[in-house]
Amino acid sequence: MFLTKQQEASGEPLGKMSCTSEIQAAFILTPFVTFFTGLIILFIFRLIWSIFRKWQTINGTGIILVSLPIPDPSVILVFVLSIGSLIIYFIDSTDPVGRCSSYQDKTIPVDLIFNAFFSFYFGLRFFAADDKIKFWLEMNSIVDIFTIPPTFISYYLKINWLGLRFLRALRLLELPQILQILQVIKTSNSVKFSKVMAIVLSSWFTAAGFIHLVENSGDPWLKGRNSQNISYFESIYLVVATTSTAGFGDVVAKTFLGQTFIMFFILGSLILSANYVPEMVELLANTRNYTRSYGVVKGKKYIVVCGNITVDSVTAFLRNFLHHKSGEINTDIVFLGESPPSLELEKIFKCNLAYTSFICGSALKWEDLRRVAVESAEACLIIANPLCSDSHAEDTSNILRVLCIKNYYPKTRVIIQILQSHNKVYLPKIPSWNWSTGDNIICFAELKLGFIAQGCLVPGLCTFLTSLFIEQDKKIIPKQPWEKHFLNGLKNKVLTQHLSDDFAGMSFPEVSRLCFVKMNLMLIAIEHKSKHTDESKHEFRNHIVACVFGDTHSALMGLQNFVMPLRASNYTRRELKDIVFIGSLDYMQREWRFLQNFPQIYVMPGSALYIEDLHVANIEYCSMCAILSPPSKPSHSQTLVDTETIMATLNIRSLRIGSCAHTTSERVATDLNENYGKTKYRRIPILTELKNPSNIHFIEQLGGLEGSLKETNLHLSTSFSTGTVFSGNFLDSLLATAFYNYHILELLQMLVTGGICSQLEQHLDKDKLSELPESCTTFFSGRSRCKLGLLSLDQTILSDIKPRETFGQLFCGTLDNLGILCVGLYRLIEEEERNPENKRGVCQFVITRPANEFKLLPTDLVFCAIPFSTACYKKDSSSSSAPYEITNIMPVTSETNMEISCTPTWSQDLNLGNILLIILPARSNAYHHSTQVITPDPLTMW
Template identity: 95%
Template sequence: LGQTLPRSSGEPLGKMSCTSEIQAAFILTPFVTFFTGLIILFIFRLIWSIFRKWQTINGTGIILELFSPGSMGHNPLRRLYSYGLVRDHIKMLLSAQTFLGKVLVSPFICPCLFSSPVGRCSSYQDKTIPVDLIFNAFFSFYFGLRFFAADDKIKFWLEMNSIVDIFTIPPTFISYYLKINWLGLRFLRALRLLELPQILQILQVIKTSNSVKFSKVMAIVLSSWFTAAGFIHLVENSGDPWLKGRNSQNISYFESIYLVVATTSTAGFGDVVAKTFLGQTFIMFFILGSLILSANYVPEMVELLANTRNYTRSYGVVKGKKYIVVCGNITVDSVTAFLRNFLHHKSGEINTDIVFLGESPPSLELEKIFKCNLAYTSFICGSALKWEDLRRVAVESAEACLIIANPLCSDSHAEDTSNILRVLCIKNYYPKTRVIIQILQSHNKVYLPKIPSWNWSTGDNIICFAELKLGFIAQGCLVPGLCTFLTSLFIEQDKKIIPKQPWEKHFLNGLKNKVLTQHLSDDFAGMSFPEVSRLCFVKMNLMLIAIEHKSKHTDESKHEFRNHIVACVFGDTHSALMGLQNFVMPLRASNYTRRELKDIVFIGSLDYMQREWRFLQNFPQIYVMPGSALYIEDLHVANIEYCSMCAILSPPSKPSHSQTLVDTETIMATLNIRSLRIGSCAHTTSERVATDLNENYGKTKYRRIPILTELKNPSNIHFIEQLGGLEGSLKETNLHLSTSFSTGTVFSGNFLDSLLATAFYNYHILELLQMLVTGGICSQLEQHLDKDKLSELPESCTTFFSGRSRCKLGLLSLDQTILSDIKPRETFGQLFCGTLDNLGILCVGLYRLIEEEERNPENKRGVCQFVITRPANEFKLLPTDLVFCAIPFSTACYKKDSSSSSAPYEITNIMPNYLNHHLLPPKVCISRNWN
């Protein structure tokens, strides 16, 4: 094919100039190989499809017999099975799932790096040629394995890796035949660097997501540079073909890389330039490609390096500096709510750092929050399930570790399970770490005390959303407005509101109170609780509402639904359980006599209630009515016009693109119930006080059904305001500043997020809240309740049964109860001291009628009252005021000559009735045609 002559006398041995015929042979061979193979594969596929159609027409087994020699006598199916088995082994080998596969893949990148381009035409006297042949032999073997294992041969032939092999392997055989080696298109082998990240992952050299992303970006950039440098190296050393190399120049591969990198930066220095037309044209297009490459990948590389530096570091522990670790559901909403409530407890200087441990890098919005609070917050990317990450945040030195749950998750059980595993990992890492965890479902609480290092006395605590949320609603059913009263003790409002009405001023002043705990002085030793409470109230302007005391030691239901509680439940067969036992347990407290129990009627899907029933079947006077609160007929069947309270419970969380839609059912049910017009003659004993109030303003034509609505999204309060006709009063989108909240007709469990900070600063306050809402059930009682072995309670829990004689929370009238005997009672301070001295009753707040009712003669809205938390001592009382009271267990609230001794506002419940479980009735379902 032509003789090769030395290009200059000064060239080393083995370097020669290649004629145009030799160059054409090296360049055209890969193209011929590629298109010839592609045509053969298309022809074979066409023939195969024809045979398969013919096989379908004439029966099975023809093709196998056609390709099997009759003399061999082998079973065609056996041969086909063996062929598939071999292919599976090769696939397993190529996927590097076995040790042999890893050995095969590991050196694959080495030939890519060391099979360097040959700049000039070389003879076999060059010692690098045999090494290059060995590498290409390895590539040929690897290509054959991949071709044999491919399911679609044509698709495999068109893959980038296959094209690289086709254009780089055949020139090796040409060089062997001609005894001459030339670069040709073998610079395309640099594209194999794109496989480097995958190989490094297989060998477990890189493991983190950031390192994988960084390696992919680097592989793209380097392969682009090396491939472009190879093309420049080829055309500059060979010259333009139509000029037969007259404009060629000697340029090394390193100089080609230098030219490409300088071109990428668009700052060419001019010391190395392209002289050929092909080279200059390529540089023009490569500049455009470099701009696109830089725009796409350079910012990503900078971001990866920045994130690696900022969020993968370890927290620097400073001696004497306190800090807490917060992990779990780290989102914009959860972090904002936590910081808002955590910082409210420290209005002055913040001396506690907050370290957030998130499992993924923060979003831009979340990053902005951390930067705004940079003085006392920091974010570290990691998982509480890994000891390495716990070591990075120094959990062993933290004051506490707080675990935030996601109340809007689609699977609450999975959310609880993951958080419990976080607790287990933290306790295994350092058993003395104080842990405060949020739990969504109450029945998952039983797992936490079983952790060996769990210690209640050191401040380990559980905040159960379902237990507290439904407990609040249950208390609101017994004592209207009580859930607003309790909630107002644990929220703080920074927003300044100018009240327009006198009642708004009183309500907003009530929101300014705080709950604190303090060790009592020894000077109070020997004094009774009323004496100490009166002294604190008069001398210190403090209201002592509780003390912590550490102990040293059924009739058939008649189904006459009056003065009962209706609970509207939304759910189906696939919905997560909300834990209705937490709603029932406060209503079946041990200090509540059997005669005083109110019937509880659940309206909801029978499929869902059957799943909840196994947790409710041991409670008395529980009824289930299949139906929906969205239908008027079902509400009438449950005698809703005679109920003392209707609680509308939010359905379990479902994935939704709009936060507004999560409360659709509860808002529609509220609209449905408030649309009912009930005549005043249909009122029950629960409306006795309201009826007396109405008489002061004239006769009423209609009465309002008492409703307590739960909202998952507090911003949906404006819908409830519009439905209740109260939008003209407190026009606020803030739930706790709304008129509906002030009147005790709406509740949201979002404020429970603040209990994390509360529990950290003072877990006694959390114990007080749990006692007020749930009765402070001990963990041992919960475990035995879960096991249905209530008759075998341990002796250590028997002291808790003394709580049956504890005081009750109630709402009493000033005129028709024993409070009428208190004289004088013109101010709240006089009433407080008088009831405490004479009756031992503790007055804690007022439930007052809104003055606008005077201008509502038809009373279309019914009686509207609002809550005043801890009025001032000199606060003037009105005859229509109702009083929130803590009433001793043995005290009768109403006079003996009163005809209505079973007033609805007498009692609220604290603790479930464990001792009467053997008297519980069987399950009762109410049908729609019930009378």
């Protein structure tokens, strides 16, 4: 009654009264005293507890404290009540700060109930905390300590004051957690956005509350003489203007505490802006650009690319994909990446904005597959990461992507890259996998090691085969004649066409000669429906040395893919070359279970980095030394991934071997040396694999070839032109090739793997290879297929071909008389002939599909596809060495019972429906002839 009468006498509103400085001090100092007193008590308790634990350890007894989990509903309830208490603060802040609210104000009991619950909840959290001091210093604990004790003061004095209640705004920092519990937000971008908004709003409301308090109260030491009346809204306005560093000057801080706070707040705002404003802009941009759905346009073709979406993989894919349809791109490319693109990757997409799109999502989620409309796509391509540290995990994740895509829409055409060959077996087991509709597998290990294996049989074959499947658009001005010939060989294209009616009944040599002479096309293989049925310590010489780097923990590279092409069935036992692996015994023991069924395989513990180990393997008598890149390891520098192979190459090239210690692969070169009257050192033939093609300059320097083709591009380097280096990076282009023309991919697989059938792969794990079923027709009847060889123009059956002044004459003569298909040349570099002091040995380079009028030299070696029963050397030849044989060209038996054969037997006739594989020379006029034999479709040009 006295308080009411006093308010009526002073003219103040009912429930409001003036707050003296003593009351305000009580509300301000109580939280600080509580905080520091509690902190001191906790430190003392921890000290006592540490002493007690030492005593407890001595006596062998103890007490176990159990932390009680806090349920989610209580977290949500506390957040809601905190927001309610903050709203009550906003309402009370409309009154001057110098006034107190009595219990006649209806908001006071509500706020008291809220704070009572906060006290109870604080006690539960304190009891459940393992580290009491850490809990005491947490943000939420500080908020409770500075807002709950004033509640008890207000209950004791029967009045309430604003005080530090604005700190309840810091509870907004829990907004993202609450939204996630309620499942309002589910994506990572929305979580990030909610965190940024929570930080900004809580900072504004808290800073505005402090400005509102000190500006209305004034500096304590001046007893409020410099105070000013400012509303909470004006305080927010001042804070927002300060955050933007604009500061219009209409609302300013006048107290010393307010001005000091503004200075520090500006610094904090700058830090806050630098950290979160760009992130907000990026989130908004990503939300707008990368979370949308792809708009399917009727009649517009597109493909979906997912998996390893990086700068390198996207650049390689676009470069090779766009070359297929240069000037007339009518297929969109939709990249489905699991994380937003980097700035460099985003730049690539913007440069190709006309036909590329990026959508953030995962191929493992149906909703993301629905956003990119996989069911309407022409194909879905899955890119693997060949430099990953765990290739098995990479293959497994990509196989799961295939499974998810096939489950979502079984008819989707899938082309997948696989790193390890033994993981291929899982894909055909997917019920909706269909080879006939274009589903395909590109195995890195199988193709890469197959290429190197073929290069071990014939020098330069890796370069020859690779040049058929790459396309260079970089302008290079050759300085030497040999450089011109090599670069012209890189301009050939491979395409496939259905056999015309005019070819029906003709033999393969007749059609091949007709295409070569009349149309300037080289027919190298045909695909036809199969007529087969279900009825149907050593003294190493002329061997192959494979240098392997790995240890007990290294991922397996799959050496069986290296051995299988060298042990193909169309080689007799006498033709097989010994294969010697030099490497860690621990690693080779893990690979041995895949190699134990092959004949003439030897493992020598050691390292290619030691000369002694190389001499033990008789490397000076080997026909080829293959240096295989080690399994991928995490590395900060791409240059360092090829350290072992580069050092091994340096080690082997440092060996100087006299010309007397020559092998079959060097016999022709040695004869040439004698013809020129020179005494040369023979260089050991090396085939080096590089994971990073840009490291080619190290190989160029080691071989002394850096003065010729000075290019960091692997395929334009001198080492590549001479067939001494190989990199599997070009296999990235096979995704585009398989999409446009899967027949070419089948041809490549046949060339480098020997056409290994699936039945043979399954039986390689058994103890006896002889237990193969009779149904494995590829194994039993495919032995008579042709082989590729490297023959000289003298001392071989090619010496009987007359005339042979040009490549066209040689091609027609060998095809007509011998049934042999000539596809390329291996020629000496002219500088070698004019420089007898050169110690590098004989250097040769590859010429892919020379022109018809190309002049031959006596020293040229010829890449030939040789029928199985043809003897390559004359019977009266003094040399007893085996011919230069390499790849086993073997039919590839697929689920559709289709085969690809290179240079079929002489009597084999062509039928309607056969598909021809042709090498098309650069700038060929074949399409301008008035003929009905072949009508190429631009879609199949490569």
